[in-house]
Each structure stands twice: as C-alpha cells, then as structure tokens.
Amino acid sequence: MKNLISGKKIAIIGGGPGGLTLARLLQMRGADVKVYERDASSASRVQGAIVDLHFESGLKVIEQADLMDAFKANYIVGADRYRVFEKDGTIRLDEHNKAATGTFGDVYFRPEIDRGALRNILLDALKPDTIVWDSQFVSMSREGEGWLLNFKNGSSARADLVIGADGARSKIRPYVTDITTIYSGVTIIQGEIDHPATACPEMHTLMANGNLAVLGEEKSISAQPRGDGGLTFYASAKYPENWGEDFTANEEIYDFLLEFYKGWHPTFLTLFKATDKLIIRPLNYFPLDQSWEAQANITLIGDAAHLMPPSGEGVNTAMLDALDLSHYLCNGEYPDLQSAIAAFEKHMRARGRLLAQEALDGNEIMYGPHALEALLELLSGERAKK
DSSP states (O other), X not given: OOOTTTTOEEEEEOOSHHHHHHXXXXXXXXXXXXXXXXXXXXXXXXXXXXXXXXXXXHHHHHHHTTOHHHHHHHXXXXXXXXXXXXXXXXXXXXXGGSOOOOOTTOTTOOOEEEHHHHHHHHXXXXXXXXXXXXXXXXXXXXXXXEEEXXXXXXXXEEESEEEEOOOTTOSSGGGTOOOOOEEEEEEEEEEEESOHHHHSHXXXXXXXXXEEEEEXXXXXXXXXXOTTSOEEEEEEEEOOTTXXXXXXXXXXXXXXXXXXXXXXXXXXHHHHHTOSOEEXXXXXXXXXXXXXXXXXSXXXXXXXXXXXXXXXXXXXXXXXXXXXXXXHHHSSOOSSHHHHHHHHHHHHHHHHHHHHHHHHHHHHHHTSTTHHHHHHHHHHHHHHTO
C-alpha cells in the first residue's frame, strides 16, 4: 500500500474545526502536520455560539478521531431544545416542557457543543507544537515541488502539501481557483452578548440555555447560547446586494433594527441594545456547478471549498471533508497525490452542491410568507423521528 503522505510536510491553513480535525486524523496516520492559525492563542477571541453535530457527519468524524468520550464530557445537555415564537410573543413551540428525547447512537440526535469547547477537544488531541499561532497567511510561492508560505508576522515555512481550511474568505482558494462567491439574497445582523443575565434578563430567561427563534413578516430573530454563558443573536431578512454598506456606526444599525422590527414584542428587541457591536453579514455561496483542475500539492476543505448559506451543515461538512481527505490520501488506492486529490475534490464538490442547493431552497422557505409554519413542521418532524 503506497503511503502518499510519507515524508511529506503538510501545512493546514486555518485552525477551525475542519483544519484541526484534519490534523488529528492525519497525525493518527503518522503524518508530519503543522496548522497555521492567525489567532495569537486559543483564548484570543470568542469562538461563537453553539454548534450541533450530526450522526452521519460531525459525530461520525468525532468517533473516527477517537474523541467521543471527550465530546460527551463537554456537550451541553438540553441545548438542542427550541422555543419558537410569533412576533407578538405568542409561543408556538416549547421543548423545555418536554422530557429529553434522543441519545448518542440515534440518527436524529444532534447534541450541541460550544465552538470553543469543540476547538479545545481537537487542540488537546494534537501533538505538542502542531499549532503555529499568530500565523496569518499572506502569500505563497512555488519552491521546487512544494510551497514557500509567508505570514504577516514575517515568518515563513515550507510545505510539500498545502490544505486551505481558512473559511469563507480563504486566502488559499485563489491558488486553486478564481471562482468567486454569489450573494444569496439574505443578510444577517449578528451580535454577541457576554452577560445576558444582566444585559437582557428577559431574553436570557426565555432562552433557558437553548435555541430561540422568532419568525414573521419574512424576517427573523434567533439566538443561541455560548458555552461561556454569553449568547449570539441574529436578525435576518432578505436585502438587496451590498445593502448596509452605508452604515457607519453601531447606533445607525440599532436605529434601523428598531424601525425594521417595529411592532414585534419589545422583549425580543432588547437584544439589539445589549451588544456593543452589530455586525452585518451578507450570506454568500460558491456556484453550485463550480469545478477546477486538481493540483498535486494543494486542496481545500470546508467553507474555503464550498461556502453555502447557514443550514446547520457547515461545521459538520467541514469535519466530514477532513475525514474524506484523510481517507483519500492514506487509503493506498491512488498512485500519486494529484490522483488522490482529484478524487477527493470530485466527491467533495458533489456533496457540497447538494447541500448548498438545500440551503438555498431553505432560504426561500425560511424568509417567505409561511416561514413560521415551515420551521414548526421541520422541528416536529425531526423530533418525531427520535
């Protein structure tokens, strides 16, 4: 069996779930791997809200990486429960009043974990000095059959194989393809609240450490807990492309939101004032029919490869990409790296195309006139299968 990564220096750009998972899986197969991450340390910034892992993807990968015990010790029990409201505060679904259903091994069980906790599980599983912190990628150039990588801090490194796991704004992707993103039609305004118990106590109580969603008038407000006690919220709707570029201050966005959600229950609107910074995030995606010629020493995983609107699949798919790539590189079925990478990319793009189409179709429903009923039907269907 030919080991395609034997003696190769592998550089993974990006220390998110996909990149760290790949590093873990490749190290289990004896690879020489470094992960170059722009953050100064693992504690330099909040990692965001909770994420749910799925039986057929994220949880499958956790099992393959021999990290299930660590995951079970860190996931947030009950955080997969929902409360769903109409805009006037009428509650339409309250899973907190029901006994917990589903457990590990059930196909429809989707346990939630704080992104920071997931990252720490993966970091702890890597060999010492695998992560090279404070390494913001700037550029790279070919050096013999490999690459010379340059970082903002002035350092450089050589690699035989480079894998871009650096997300939606990937700096590695242009070395693979010039295909750029398309606007999905939906924009979210995101906020982080570090101390919701005091900053917006009524919302903190309503969430009860679970998911909360309010839908109406073809727009929504949703919120998720963070593992550190904070919360992340999203105010989402369809907007024209490049909408929001004229806002220059947080107060302007806040004033817009108060007017945009006028008539909604005031408790939901307390989220907007409880944060110091509101971030406008247009939701983009890569074309569903994207394709490129495989190279022998560079590839992409996760959002860097197949960005799509949020649908609950992003982290799960990035982790599954990592599992698949490790398999293609190490299963001995291919004569060289380029053949293995070509087979992986074909498989990855096909899966990404299906998931992206589902996400786009979901956008049309969730920002349409019957969004509330669609969400209730979706959640009741998932719970019935547990």
